[in-house]
Amino acid sequence: MTTKTSVFNVMIVDDHALFRNGLKLLLGAFKDFKVVAEASNGIEFLNHIDVLPIDVVLLDIDMPEMDGIEAAQKALKKFPDLKIITLSMFGDEEYYYKMVEAGVCGFLLKDSDIDEVHAALCAVVEGRSYFSQELLQSLLRNIKNNDDNSNEIFDLSIREIEIIALICQGLSNVEIGEKLFLSKRTVEKHRSNILEKTGTKNTASLVMFAVKNKIVAV
Numbered sequence: 001m002t003t004k005t006s007v008f009n010v011m012i013v014d015d016h017a018l019f020r021n022g023l024k025l026l027l028g029a030f031k032d033f034k035v036v037a038e039a040s041n042g043i044e045f046l047n048h049i050d051v052l053p054i055d056v057v058l059l060d061i062d063m064p065e066m067d068g069i070e071a072a073q074k075a076l077k078k079f080p081d082l083k084i085i086t087l088s089m090f091g092d093e094e095y096y097y098k099m100v101e102a103g104v105c106g107f108l109l110k111d112s113d114i115d116e117v118h119a120a121l122c123a124v125v126e127g128r129s130y131f132s133q134e135l136l137q138s139l140l141r142n143i144k145n146n147d148d149n150s151n152e153i154f155d156l157s158i159r160e161i162e163i164i165a166l167i168c169q170g171l172s173n174v175e176i177g178e179k180l181f182l183s184k185r186t187v188e189k190h191r192s193n194i195l196e197k198t199g200t201k202n203t204a205s206l207v208m209f210a211v212k213n214k215i216v217a218v
Contacts, residue, residue: 008033008034008056009034009054009055010035010054010121011058012057012058013038013040013057013059013068013071014059015041015060019110030118042066043065045071049082055125056085056124057082059071060087060110069102084105085105085120085121086099088109096135105203106120107132108120108135126172128203129203130170154215155197156197160190160197161215164206166179167206167210168207168210174187
C-alpha cells in the first residue's frame, strides 16, 4: 500500500462532511501529504482502499453503517502496512484498546491543531506511533485505582522503564539513543525485550499498556 514517494496519499474517513472538508483544506498547506479520498463510513472506506493507493488514513471511531473499529480490523487484515490514525473525542477511551488491537498506529483528538495532525502523519509514515499527549493525560485521569495492577510484577529494569517513558513521548529509536547515549541497535534490543516482557505486539499497544498499568507517568 505504501508508495515510494515523498508525497503520501491520505484518506479522511468521517461521517461529517464539514469536518472532512475543513481537514482537507488545512492539509492542503503541506506539500508532503495529499488528500486523495474521503469516506463517510467504514463500508465506503473499505471500498476505496481496494482501488486507490492510500498511505495513511485518518479514521473516525463513531460512524454509521460500519464503525471505525470494524473498519480498521478489516482494512489492516487485508493491507497490514496501511497506517491508520484514529480520530477521537474525549470520552472515547473505552474504544482505544480495541483500536490498538486492530493495529492502528496513532490517536488524535478531533480538535487537534493542524500542526499536530501533520506531526502525527509524519510519525506514522516514518514507522512510529503517535499519541496525542492530551489523550494520554485523559487516559491517566480516567484510570481507576486497581489493586490487581499494583500487585503485578513486569520485571522491567530501570533502563527499560526510561525507554518506555520516552516511547510514550513519541521519540524514535534514534532520538531515544541520543537522549540516553545509547546506539540505535541497543535501543532496538531494549524495545524488543520490553515488548516480550509486557506481552505487547507494537509501539501503540505498549503505550496503552504502560498507561493502563501506570508504569510511567506521561
